[in-house]
Amino acid sequence: xxPVQKKxxxxxxxxxxxxxxxxxVFIQPVYASDxxxxxxxxxxxxxxxxxxxxxxxxxxxxxxxxxxxxxxxxMGYHTDKYRVVFVGKAKEIHYLVNKYPALAAxxxxxxxxxxxxxxxxxxxxxxxxYAPMVDDKDKVIFRRxxxxxxxxFDDIRAADE
Amino acid sequence: MKFPVIIKRILLPVLLxxxxxxxxxxxxxxxxxxxxSACHGSHGMGGVGVPIALPAFINSVSNTYLTKTIRHGxxxxxxxxxxxxxxxxxxxIIKFMRKWTWKPAPNEDDTPVVGNKKHGRLxxxxxxxxxxxxxxxxxxxxxxxxxxxxDLPIIAPALxxxxxxxxxxxxxxxxxxxxxxxxxxxxxxLKAGLSREDINDLVAYIRSFTPAANKRAQAIHASGDLSPxxxxxxxxxxxxxxxxxxxxxxxxxxxxxxVDYLDHGLVTxxxxxxxxxxxxxxxxxxxxxxxxIDPRVGMFLPCRITVTEKNGKVRLTTVNPxxxxxxxxxxxxxxxxxxxxxxxxxxxxDATL
Numbered sequence: 088x089x090p091v092q093k094k095x096x097x098x099x100x101x102x103x104x105x106x107x108x109x110x111x112v113f114i115q116p117v118y119a120s121d122x123x124x125x126x127x128x129x130x131x132x133x134x135x136x137x138x139x140x141x142x143x144x145x146x147x148x149x150x151x152x153x154x155x156x157x158x159x160x161x162m163g164y165h166t167d168k169y170r171v172v173f174v175g176k177a178k179e180i181h182y183l184v185n186k187y188p189a190l191a192a193x194x195x196x197x198x199x200x201x202x203x204x205x206x207x208x209x210x211x212x213x214x215x216x217y218a219p220m221v222d223d224k225d226k227v228i229f230r231r232x233x234x235x236x237x238x239x240f241d242d243i244r245a246a247d248e
Numbered sequence: 249m250k251f252p253v254i255i256k257r258i259l260l261p262v263l264l265x266x267x268x269x270x271x272x273x274x275x276x277x278x279x280x281x282x283x284x285s286a287c288h289g290s291h292g293m294g295g296v297g298v299p300i301a302l303p304a305f306i307n308s309v310s311n312t313y314l315t316k317t318i319r320h321g322x323x324x325x326x327x328x329x330x331x332x333x334x335x336x337x338x339x340x341i342i343k344f345m346r347k348w349t350w351k352p353a354p355n356e357d358d359t360p361v362v363g364n365k366k367h368g369r370l371x372x373x374x375x376x377x378x379x380x381x382x383x384x385x386x387x388x389x390x391x392x393x394x395x396x397x398x399d400l401p402i403i404a405p406a407l408x409x410x411x412x413x414x415x416x417x418x419x420x421x422x423x424x425x426x427x428x429x430x431x432x433x434x435x436x437x438l439k440a441g442l443s444r445e446d447i448n449d450l451v452a453y454i455r456s457f458t459p460a461a462n463k464r465a466q467a468i469h470a471s472g473d474l475s476p477x478x479x480x481x482x483x484x485x486x487x488x489x490x491x492x493x494x495x496x497x498x499x500x501x502x503x504x505x506x507v508d509y510l511d512h513g514l515v516t517x518x519x520x521x522x523x524x525x526x527x528x529x530x531x532x533x534x535x536x537x538x539x540x541i542d543p544r545v546g547m548f549l550p551c552r553i554t555v556t557e558k559n560g561k562v563r564l565t566t567v568n569p570x571x572x573x574x575x576x577x578x579x580x581x582x583x584x585x586x587x588x589x590x591x592x593x594x595x596x597x598d599a600t601l
Contacts, residue, residue, distance in 0.1 A: 120328040121575040122544060124286035126295070150513025155535070155546055158505075162532040166539070171546055177514040184510060184524060184556075191510060191524060191554040192477045192565045199547035203295050208286060210544045212575060220476060244281060247290075 121216050123233075125240040127207040128247040131168045134207035135200060138172065141242035145235045147174045150195050168202040179228060187221050196232070209243065211236060274337040276344025283330060284341065292348055296543060297327065298402050301348045304430040308423060310356040314342045316415035324579035325386065325406050326542070361418035361451040368453025371446055376407075379433060384408035384457050388580060389540060402432045408457035422451045473589065474571050480596045482555075482562040486525070489555055489562050489599060493527050496598035500591050502531045505550055523557040534588070541580045548572055551588070553595065564599065566592045 127134040142149055153171040160166060175195030184191045198211040214232035221229075281290070288294060292301030300306060318338050321329035330338070346353060373382070380386060386406030405412060425447045428436035437447055482489040490507065497504050505528040509520035530550040538545050554565045569592065573585035 120577060124544070126281075126286040126290060128290050148514055150511075151508075153550065155539075155549060158530060158550075159532055159536055166536070169539070169543075169546055171549060173513070175514055177511060180511060180514055181521065188556055188558070188563065189477045189479065189565060191556055192479075192552075192567045194510065195514065197547045199544065199549075201543055201546065203289075206290065206295075208295065208543075210286075210547050212547060216575065 121213045122210055123213050123236050123240065124208065124210045125243050126203075127209065127243045128205075129207060129243075130205055131200070131202040131207050133246075134209070134243065135170065137243050137246045138198070138200060138209065138239065141239045142172070142174050144242075145239060147176055147235070149174055155199075170200050172198045172200060174198065183221070183225070183228065186225070189220055190217060193217060198236075209240070274334070274340035276340035276342075276347075279333075279337055279341050280344050283333070287326070292345065294402065298405070299431075300345065302402075302429065302431045303349050303351075304428075304432070306345060307349055307351045308354060308427075308429075309420065310417070311342055311353045312356040313415050313417070313420060314345065315339075317411065318342075320411040320414050321577070322406065322409050322411040324577060325409055325411070326576070326578050327411065328577050329411070356417065357419040358417050359419055361422050361448050361455075363445070363448030363450070363452030365449070365452045365456050367446070368449035368451070368456075371442065371450050372453050375437060375440070375442070376450070379404035380407050384454065404433075407454050413455075413457060418451050418455060421454055422447055425450055473568060474574070475568055476571055477565050478568050478589070478592050478596060479563060479565045480600050482564055482600045484562060484600070486523070486555065486557045486562055489564065490525060490527065492599035492601075493553055493555065493564070493595065496595040497527070497529045499598060500531075500595055502529045502534075502551065502591070502595075504529050510554060525555045527553045527555065529553075534584075538581070538584050538588075541584060542576055542578050544576060545581065551592070553592070564596050566596070568592075 127137065129137065139149060150173040153173070155169040155171055156166045159169075173195045174197075180194050184194055196211065196214065198209055200207060200209045202208075214229040214236065218226045218229045280292075284292075284297075286295075287297030288300050289297075292306075293299045315338055317327070318330050318333065318341065321327045323329075333341075342353075372380075372384075376384075381404070384407035386409070387404035389403055407413075424434065425437045425442075426444070427438070428434045437450070438444070442450075482492075484492065494504055494507075508526050508528070509522065510524035510526050511520050512526075515521075528550045529552070535549060538549075548567060548569070552566065556563050556565065569585035569588040570582075573581045
């Protein structure tokens with residue numbers, strides 16, 4: 088192989104490698120607001136199962152599933168399926184609420200999941216909204232939670248494919 | 249097998265480079281799924297957001313209108329401003345949207361439409377206000393969601409919205425009034441009997457809406473107690489405070505749902521931290537109305553008050569609904585959140601009297 092050809096080949100493969108590794112950066116979620124949302128093309132029961140499985144796989148515990156719709160229909164209101172899922176990690180929740188009592192009002196964090204005809208919508212507050220309530224060194228916890236929410240939502244989207 | 253030199257040395261690298269470029273380019277379908285489909289539906293047929301895949305809509309709006317809509321959003325009307333998307337990502341999303349009908353984008357025509365604003369105002373009151381609101385503030389509620397009857401495919405847009413006014417050209421507004429939007433309650437005003445001059449007058453009136461028309465809603469949105477929590481100290485012990493809260497909840501016509509330790513479900517039963525208790529409660533009428541305004545609010549429901557005890561001192565803490573309402577970009581929610589703020593405060597005051 089000639090030196091020029093060698094150079095070109097090296098340059099080309101470098102570009103290709105860059106492209107492969109940079110791709111996740113290009114398609115990284117850029118959510119616009121403090122709310123994180125995802126739509127699942129799965130029906131409610133399947134989407135709920137995917138959500139619960141993914142939450143557990145990410146190392147979180149589901150502390151409760153609040154059946155909002157049941158309360159509403161019990162009182163005579165017509166509504167579709169609606170649940171609120173409470174999630175957290177014991178160590179982190181204990182640490183945060185002991186150190187920052189104001190956070191107790193928001194813990195454990197919640198994800199709401201509701202049916203929209205044959206599909207399902209999931210919404211949660213971006214954990215970053217809690218960051219101003221803690222010291223700089225603890226903000227990393229919320230950045231990790233945020234990244235985990237993205238990852239859980241990616242799992243939900245992936246289940247559609 | 250041997251490839252000719254020209255293929256091996258030039259064409260192959262070029263092809264590979266091109267495919268690498270395509271691999272890196274923003275993918276409209278993926279971006280739409282990430283940023284838009286949660287509200288507008290997987291196929292753009294609406295949900296919390298409006299049905300943007302309706303041919304009568306997508307075929308009649310320019311790429312400039314779509315770009316500006318994505319960039320500015322609709323302040324106070326749920327649609328956020330996607331400021332962090334790159335230009336290439338916005339273009340990719342719009343390209344993907346165009347594939348719903350495979351029709352080319354109409355050219356942007358920014359020719360001003362001249363009309364009689366005063367006459368337009370009269371016409372607006374007669375023909376438009378019923379759906380779009382007296383001041384063009386738009387219909388109530390969100391899109392085709394579970395929280396309201398599905399008898400309308402779309403909520404009338406807020407014409408006085410700063411985002412809409414920045415995105416829509418005079419010609420686009422004129423054409424929408426002239427031809428209507430098939431598949432929505434927006435009928436052709438030309439067919440309904442208005443002349444082309446009347447329609448120009450309407451455009452002139454709508455164009456005269458300024459973000460100032462939204463002033464009241466924005467003032468409410470920006471005002472109020474914006475601290476993240478509402479908190480009060482209790483002069484009573486833990487047990488007595490909890491009983492007081494229960495009574496105060498009933499006094500406010502709310503229903504007590506349950507009393508839990510904060511770490512319920514996180515630790516094994518019997519090992520909970522007994523110094524942190526959460527009282528959950530609800531008013532189903534209030535809940536139903538809140539969900540009808542915006543189905544996303546459920547993530548802060550049911551209502552709860554956290555009671556904590558440290559060194560013998562008891563404190564009550566709740567989320568601040570007024571602060572939370574800022575997350576939703578929905579001015580309609582502000583009134584409910586203000587009301588809920590009062591309820592929380594009353595309960596806390598009653599319980600600590």
